[in-house]
Amino acid sequence: MASKGLKFIVVDATGAPGVEIANEEIFKQGIEKVRKALTAHDVTKPGGALNSYGTDVLINIINEAGGLPQRNFSSGQDERAANISGEAKAEAIKKNGGVRPHACSPGCIIRCSEVWTKPGGKDPVGVLEYESVWALGCNCGIYDLETVGELNRACNDLGTDTIETGDTIAVAMEGGLIEFGAKDDALKLMDEIRNKTPLGRILVNGCVFTGKAFGVTRVPAVKGQGFPAYDPRPIKGIGVTYATTPMGADHTAGYAIAPEIMGVGGKADPRDPKKAELSRNLQLATAVIDSSGYCLFIAFAILDIPEGLEGVVESVNGVLGTSLTVNDIPIIGKQIIDTELAFNKAAGFTSIHDRLPEFFYEEKLEPTNEVFNVPDDELDKVF
Ligand code: SF4
Structure with a gap:
């Protein structure tokens, strides 16, 4: 498309059938819970x-x-x-x-x-x-x-x-x-x-x-x-995500900054190098949110407000006619990540690609004087 000079495509929804919603009542109940969570949380509320x-x-x-x-x-x-x-x-x-x-x-x-x-x-x-x-x-x-x-x-x-x-x-x-x-x-x-x-x-x-x-x-x-x-030297969890997400260095794939710096979705010490579990859980949940069609920024509210998370699952059930629960989120997340990991494996990636560049392990960063000291086995534990 680029070689033909195509700059953009306009999709005009006029006369299109719209999205089929299997259960309108459950869908509305779900989005109402999401709305309430978004308007209550300090990060996402109006103002x-x-x-x-x-x-x-x-x-x-x-x-x-x-x-x-x-x-x-x-x-x-x-x-x-x-x-x-x-x-x-x-x-x-x-x-x-x-x-x-x-x-x-x-x-x-x-x-x-x-x-x-x-x-x-x-x-x-x-x-x-x-x-x-x-x-x-x-x-x-x-x-x-x-x-x-x-x-x-x-x-x-x-x-x-x-x-x-x-x-x-x-x-x-x-x-x-x-x-x-x-x-x-x-x-x-x-x-x-x-x-x-x-x-x-x-x-x-x-x-x-x-x-x-x-x-x-x-x-x-x-x-x-x-x-x-x-x-990633003073904030280790995000470094674990950079190293291990199948995407390459992608902060959105498992945003450990939320618990490490913002105190959202729990609290984690940014200097603690034991971050395999935190990064994994965030990566699984993110894979599901990304697949749902919701903007990822809802995560701040729904990580802190359980009804908001329930609302996301209910709204998806309402559209699809499924009966998923919150407990299905990590299972579906794992299926998504496993597909991505299988793609990477077939493309020749191995655990040596799940590492940060050398200078992050060797050069201390001012003003904290931290290096990235997460051991390789901690990185390999993520998936
Ligand atoms: S990025 Fe997400 S939160 Fe921000 S304006 Fe767009 S849809 Fe809304």
């Missing part, structure tokens, strides 16, 4: 964390925890991160004439989304997510939202993933191609991709490929996928 500041609310929180990677994972904290925080962004959106909050999907109660613009409402960009702001911002030593917005806009135009692009620019910076913090030069790298120059063709292949091209060994990736916005 709550996600609704007020979007996912970027995490910048200050993870920076405070010393786990916000700076300049290609060379430090876990920087006071300038406040400039690109969710709080600073919400102010700038108000001033510049953007939109916040906004629902990216009709009927969403949480409404974490937004429209970022330049002053005067110009050049709108879809939501500047926490991950994107981190990847294109502090991971590249860039601490202003205007530049992050421009880089994000370029990624959207070109169809490149913001996390992978940020990791790639940071690795290129580490390799000496441009300096950390060089905003204009970073934007020029996006032009290289746009113009399909030889350099652009290297960069667009991602951080692992770029690391090889420039002789950089400090490349944050698992199974070829660049790391998201949490350093």
Whole structure:
């Protein structure tokens, strides 16, 4: 499709039959329980964390925890991160004439989304997510939202993933191609991709490929996928998920940050390296939520409020006419993950691919001075 210049497909629901619902009563009962949980939980309720500041609310929180990677994972904290925080962004959106909050999907109660613009409402960009702001911002030593917005806009135009692009620019910076913090030069790298120059063709292949091209060994990736916005040295559970999820380094696959940092879904000590069980349970539950069609952000509420979780299962039963219970969630999650693991095995992946890059085990991260000290057998215990 890309080679034919196809940019998008519009699906027009006019006259379509809609979704068949096997049991309307059970479905409505289920979604009412989900609605109640979402409107009660501090993270998801109207005026709550996600609704007020979007996912970027995490910048200050993870920076405070010393786990916000700076300049290609060379430090876990920087006071300038406040400039690109969710709080600073919400102010700038108000001033510049953007939109916040906004629902990216009709009927969403949480409404974490937004429209970022330049002053005067110009050049709108879809939501500047926490991950994107981190990847294109502090991971590249860039601490202003205007530049992050421009880089994000370029990624959207070109169809490149913001996390992978940020990791790639940071690795290129580490390799000496441009300096950390060089905003204009970073934007020029996006032009290289746009113009399909030889350099652009290297960069667009991602951080692992770029690391090889420039002789950089400090490349944050698992199974070829660049790391998201949490350093696994001071927050070990998320590192266990990066290492073991069949997806490659994917924070959403088992979001251990919830219990380790936010106290959501229980509490876990972020420094405790025994995290196989926590990561596994989260990965199984996430596989089910992702398959249900619900936005993953409902997880914050339903991990804490049992009726919300029941509501998710009931709404699925209402649509499908099944009689699943909450106890079926880990069983179905395991079936999904087993399918993914079987795919990976057939593609040649083994347990040696369930490891983080060496420098996370060897280099201490400031300011916590932690390394990733989760033993291999703990990683192998996950699945
Ligand atoms: S559907 Fe999910 S991502 Fe979209 S606005 Fe709602 S909570 Fe945010």
